[in-house]
Amino acid sequence: MNKNKQNIKVMTFNIHHGKGTDKRVDLKRISEVIAKSNADIIGLNEVDRHFSARSQFLDQIKILASEINFYYVFCPSITKYRKKKKMVSQYGNALLSRFPISTYKTYSFNLKSKFTEGRSILDVTLDVKGKMLSCFVSHLSLHPVLHKKQSQFIFNQANEPAIILGDWNMKYRSSKWRRITQRYTDVWDMKGKGNGNTFPSTNPRTRLDYIFVSKSIKIHEIMVFDDIPLASDHLPVVATITI
Numbered sequence: 001m002n003k004n005k006q007n008i009k010v011m012t013f014n015i016h017h018g019k020g021t022d023k024r025v026d027l028k029r030i031s032e033v034i035a036k037s038n039a040d041i042i043g044l045n046e047v048d049r050h051f052s053a054r055s056q057f058l059d060q061i062k063i064l065a066s067e068i069n070f071y072y073v074f075c076p077s078i079t080k081y082r083k084k085k086k087m088v089s090q091y092g093n094a095l096l097s098r099f100p101i102s103t104y105k106t107y108s109f110n111l112k113s114k115f116t117e118g119r120s121i122l123d124v125t126l127d128v129k130g131k132m133l134s135c136f137v138s139h140l141s142l143h144p145v146l147h148k149k150q151s152q153f154i155f156n157q158a159n160e161p162a163i164i165l166g167d168w169n170m171k172y173r174s175s176k177w178r179r180i181t182q183r184y185t186d187v188w189d190m191k192g193k194g195n196g197n198t199f200p201s202t203n204p205r206t207r208l209d210y211i212f213v214s215k216s217i218k219i220h221e222i223m224v225f226d227d228i229p230l231a232s233d234h235l236p237v238v239a240t241i242t243i
Helices: 027-037 060-068 144-157 175-180 187-191
Strands: 007-014 041-049 071-082 087-097 101-109 119-128 131-138 162-167 184-186 209-214 218-224 237-242
Touching: 007 027, 007 162, 007 209, 027 060, 041 060, 041 071, 041 131, 041 162, 060 071, 060 087, 071 101, 087 101, 087 119, 087 131, 101 144, 119 144, 131 144, 144 175, 175 184, 184 187, 187 209, 187 218, 187 237, 209 237
Parallel strands: 007 041, 131 162
Antiparallel strands: 007 237, 041 087, 071 087, 071 119, 101 119, 119 131, 162 209, 184 209, 218 237
16 A cells, blocks of 8 residues: 555444433443444534533533543533533534644534524544545535535635534435535445444444545445444444555
């Protein structure tokens, strides 16, 4: 392999604020899944940061990063100000990385309707042993207008080489899928075996969680990682690539 090329393992994982299918919130299980996968870069969806009693007002991404000793960055989709507790409560996306974070930006996507959940995109540049890698993490909206805005933003924003991680709330080979694959490769479509279904975790029937990469990135393998299906209502997806 060319000495300038780097083999890395990437993961996308909707952690459901650490709540497993047994209804218990257990971040230890989430960190165990990540550690077992040996992933270098992990995009996380549905992460709580002092959000509510459901996760004991914990800073989940800080705890997970500490457990595995990775760099991290968080991107809120929902922010609430709690005057009584004198804290900011947030919920959103995050990235964990074995490699240093060079820069990052966060972007919000919201509609005025109180019935539509706010969404966000995390845009991170990682220093992978001297090579800059653009990483996007997002949990795309079920609302078609927001979904199109988010996907179009990523389509226009990414630098090369880039990886895109997240729960995309779309069907394989749908018009939404075709839009993003005009520019990026769906790693499962290229190298996956089977249907790639990730939800629900204990009996996966739907493929919601995707890894997309620039067409210049070499793909080696991809798998649905099902070692601890109780950890979340989604299963993570792990891919090995060369940048």
